Amino acid sequence: MKQGYKQVKRMTPAMRIIHWVNAICMVGAVITGLYIGHPYYQSFIADGAVDKYVMAWNRYGHFIIAILFDVTSVIIAYLYFFSRFEKPYKKVIPNGKNIAEFKAVVVNLLTLNRKKEFDSSHADSFNTVYFTIFHLLLAWMLLTGLQMYVHGLESGMSSIGTWWPWMLHLVTDWTIPVCGGTLMDVRIAHHMTMWFILCWVVFHIYYQVWRTIFWKEADIAIVIGGSKFVKDDSAN
Amino acid sequence: MSDRIETVKKLFTSKSSRVETNKGDTYYQELFEKCEARLNEMRSLTPANKLDFTDLLEENGIDRREFMKWASATTAMLMLPPMFTPLVADAAVMMNRAPVVWLELQDCAGNSEALLRADGPKIDEIVLDIISLEYHETLQAASGHQAEKQLDEAMEHFKGKYLLFVEGSIPMGMDGQYGTIGAKGETFHDHLVRCAENAAAVVAVGACATFGGIPAAAPNPTGAVGVMDVIKNKPLINIPACPANPANMVGVILHYVLTGQVPELDSLLRPKFAFGYRIHDNCERRAHFDAGEYVEEWGDVGAQNNFCLYKMGCKGPMTFNNCSIVRYNEAVNWPIGVGRGCIGCSEPDFWDKYAYERPMADAKIKAPTGGVEKTVDEFGLGMLTAAGIGIAIHAAASTVAGKRENSGESHE
């Protein structure tokens, strides 16, 4: 370890697994989602239609990813409140301390790291809010996606029982009027939100790399080894 | 806004489009007796229309067997058990006792055409022929003051009993002056409100009367709306589609004549027996959809092999209607069957949101603010580019600033 630095644990193995599952799912969801929206390659397979299932596999992949997202987002929602490690909800409550910290981090970013007046060893308010936005976008994807999905269960039945479409209607039907009133609006919203998420991802990656380079605290290692390094004041 | 909130509330409490088709013997026994009593009562009425159904069937060369086949199919469509077949047949015969007032507002008369212009009328059309049309602006012989008198008399005579069919949207702009009727220049809006007042139920037929349809498409110069936005205090049934399928009109009238009730409706007030099906799930091209075999341009190899029309803009996946099952013109064919995609004609806002003949992802869509027309991907890529530029500037600035800092450090 570099002299004068100490190691702080930031992400548990479970959190890191969730992070990478999410990242891989994201790529998969975009690739399959764009195919569903506009099939961009052709299936020239000299086989009967019943054998090749190109669209069906894409949709299948998209939905499996959706289920993974479902599960991880439930876990994450749980961790927000009950994590024994760090409870992120404490950082998104808009109290004086958090707002001040949020501002300080933004100032740090805008002054190109000239000013750094907050404790960077722990998850800061700015990043936690930023992650919360992601989870909200993902939840929105889930809700609009499941709304589109339930269109195909119009008989009210499914292989796992009638409760499933019933629950999906109960939980997602409100997205129709919120998106603009028609089923197509939900689809437009779903597709559009993908771009918001992509923008989110681009800044997210940039920001973590930027921190790593300019803070010199190995932030990028958090998501791999689970910890970062901060100057150990007590050593000096 | 309060409208929106209302819809949200309704949606939270609405069930799926499923109709419980087995409500138990007691329920159906009771309904059966009720319907029987109702038909007996009707039988005692003198028909308002002199046309006789049985004669008409004979004239058109339709035998009893064919008629009974139709009756059992219609019973199934209405989601009633087979024991109702004789009642449905009776009800069809007594359709000449069902008084109907038909209003023609801002539209193309396509729904009237749909039920009149079938070549060699089939049973659905004959049923519609013999309903007692007390007033139909396009069809009646009477005109001017005479027509108005006829309307007033019908409304008086069948007070609280007649079904009001409405075709066409209601222009609300300029105080409704975009559409007026009669010598007094009554606006469509006032005309509709007046005629609906004493109706037993209101049936909106076609895309325009239900959700505003093409007149309501952007920029909606006349401020067109559907009947459901004007009439709030009456039982209302929406039979959208462009044109509404005569089979569904017959279904609704029959259901009403038979049971005296409005059929089970979905959250858009469409009868579930007709609009509880998604086009995409009953489409003969669905195997090609799942296989990823699409028509890429009109007349290509895919088109010749009946591939899926998704990439030509088919909106079957987002459209609820039964035309993939009952088809049009007594099941002769339907749009996707003849090789062109569904344009979502039974959904609200279909002209702006569905009918652009390309996949949604490729369509230029108006932003809610009005102005820009871009595809979602163009808009999204624009956003991403903007984010990229912002990041590039920040990165460059950071590097320069970092260097300066470093050199500063070395001076110390």
Ligand code: HEM
């Ligand atoms: C978060 C990542 C996700 C991304 C980036 C994404 C992206 C997309 C895209 C681009 C489309 C095509 C829309 C169009 O242009 O027509 C689509 C369709 C769809 N997505 Fe997603 N999606 C995501 C998550 C989900 C989730 C969680 C679900 C939940 C089940 C879901 C369900 C659907 C459905 C049902 C469709 C329509 C496909 C069809 O029925 O043919 N998506 N998605």
Ligand code: SF4
């Ligand atoms: S033609 Fe339309 S309704 Fe039929 S399978 Fe293709 S997308 Fe679905």
Ligand code: SF4
């Ligand atoms: S295929 Fe679609 S657009 Fe055509 S009539 Fe049926 S619902 Fe309407």
